[in-house]
Amino acid sequence: MRGFRSKLDAGAPLNLAVETEKAQALLQTFSTASLLASAALGAFCFLADHVLALPFIQQHVWLRAALDNSVHGAVGLWSWAIVIGLRKKSDFYEVALAGFLASVIDLDHFYLAGSLSLKAALNLPRRPPLHCSTLIPAICFSLRLLMWACRLKDSWCSLPWMLFISLASHHVRDGARHGLWACPLGHTPPISYWLYITITATLPHLCSVLMYLTGTRDMISTKHGVAIDV
Template sequence: MPHCHIMVYMRIVLTTLVTITCLLGDNFLELTQHPLLKALADNATHAAIGALTGIAFAMQFYERTTQLFGWLLIFTCFVVSSFIDLDHFVEARSLYLEDATNLSRRPFLHCSSIVVVMLIFYICTACLNYFRTSLMLGALLCAFITHHTRDAVRRGFWFCPFGHTSPLPHTAYILGIIVTPHLLAYIHEICRSPLLLNFLGQYIKLSECNYRSSGGGYRYLQV
């Protein structure tokens, strides 16, 4: 079977699984009233979405990295998607679920300004060809973006210090989660495109020429 056909089938399967996971997880939360069961189901849904998103992101690069590193990307996205909610307990300064779920404000890892900073570092590392570092940042971005997008259905995005956006429509949140890994992979490809690399190369050469003409040298950069 041609490679392109396999990729198409994989995307269809992953898109279907993500959609089903979102719908089942959200519907289960509406049906149950038990606090512990609700918290576990919510976190499990985040983790499952993270794992599926990690697979969708890693498979974009499977020809350019090892199988072990691909599994590491998936595992990272899976774990981080779940562990983000631990900041509820940190913010509450308590190990009791009741305290963690009744905060007066959103905990720090739910600030979407973190995503903006991570995205900048992701683009920089991709442009500078720190390949594995950029992919690891991409996996972390998948985890944070999908987690924040799912939470945004109820409370919107929180961009500190600017405030909160309006709650996200349910359809938009599912589409956003589906698109996230493919969009991040596309951004990576743009960062490695010949046109952009040629531009960056010319800029660096120009900067070096200006530095040398100003009487500077590289002795200050040597260690």
């Protein structure tokens, strides 16, 4: 009995340290640095949208499309940077990948058009497949199951969440103009502009909390560090 109690006493400080680290990780999700970065992200979206609305850009289809896609990428990489922080060189690679995923989604316009013509890609009879918002949880969950089945290392555990941020940020931004496509339920009305800005700015924090609740942040704490340093 004494041996059992001694084991409990020895394990208590370790458990307390683990719980303290988890609490610190959750608090860092709403640190001053991350909140300022989120506010800056919202301001960036506001400024970028007004620049894209300039007559000169609207008159040049290729320029408008390229800049709009670049903003999608910037929002995706910025959002993921808030989630993981920028503490090591490898973090920059992850952030760049998130930006790439957020922008490459628009290739499904050309897929549905069956042509490399930008005019055809911008005048589609319906929304392209990767713009179906109900696919986001399905794709991310399927990727998580695939990673579990393939027994990939914990260093890859954040990949489904990166994909979530990239897809969701893209869909929310498009939703301000076209609404969200919740297949098979249909389309929503366009998201109000300030709601789109608010969702975009708070999405990284929502992702961080979900990662904490699912234990993902614990697995990447040794990889990225507990503190978010944007």
